[in-house]
Amino acid sequence: MEISTEGSVRGMFTCETCDLSTPFTYYGQKPPNTRAIVLLEESYVLKDPFSPNRDKFIVLGAKCTLCSMVVCIGTDCSLFYTKRFCLRCVRENLDQFPQQIQAELAKKKVPQHT
Numbered sequence: 001m002e003i004s005t006e007g008s009v010r011g012m013f014t015c016e017t018c019d020l021s022t023p024f025t026y027y028g029q030k031p032p033n034t035r036a037i038v039l040l041e042e043s044y045v046l047k048d049p050f051s052p053n054r055d056k057f058i059v060l061g062a063k064c065t066l067c068s069m070v071v072c073i074g075t076d077c078s079l080f081y082t083k084r085f086c087l088r089c090v091r092e093n094l095d096q097f098p099q100q101i102q103a104e105l106a107k108k109k110v111p112q113h114t
């Protein structure tokens with residue numbers, strides 16, 4: 001898979017929860033070549049290699065606000081509620097989150113840390 005210099009790979013993004021590992025092309029809040037897009041958080045971003053549209057990018061993940069663990073945006077790994085939280089921190093501070101989130105989390109399986 002060839003990625004143009006414009007979206008050159010900065011390094012590898014690895015989710016510390018599910019071990020998802022993929023190259024990323026940008027880390028921050030404003031991906032290059034995107035107009036008027038400002039992300040809500042500092043994110044690991046990959047320019048969409050499958051899209052001819054240079055504005056296209058994929059948000060891979062971000063750092064947990066509390067523990068700084070790098071997590072992907074998968075719903076089994078992290079949660080965005082005004083800021084990014086890994087699910088472990090969400091569970092540890094569950095009473096700080098609204099009922100709706102508590103209920104959603106109650107439905108999820110507990111992540112296994114091996």
Ligand SMILES: [Zn+2]
Nearest residue numbers: 015018072077
């Ligand atoms: Zn993950």
Ligand SMILES: [Zn+2]
Nearest residue numbers: 064067086089
């Ligand atoms: Zn955390």
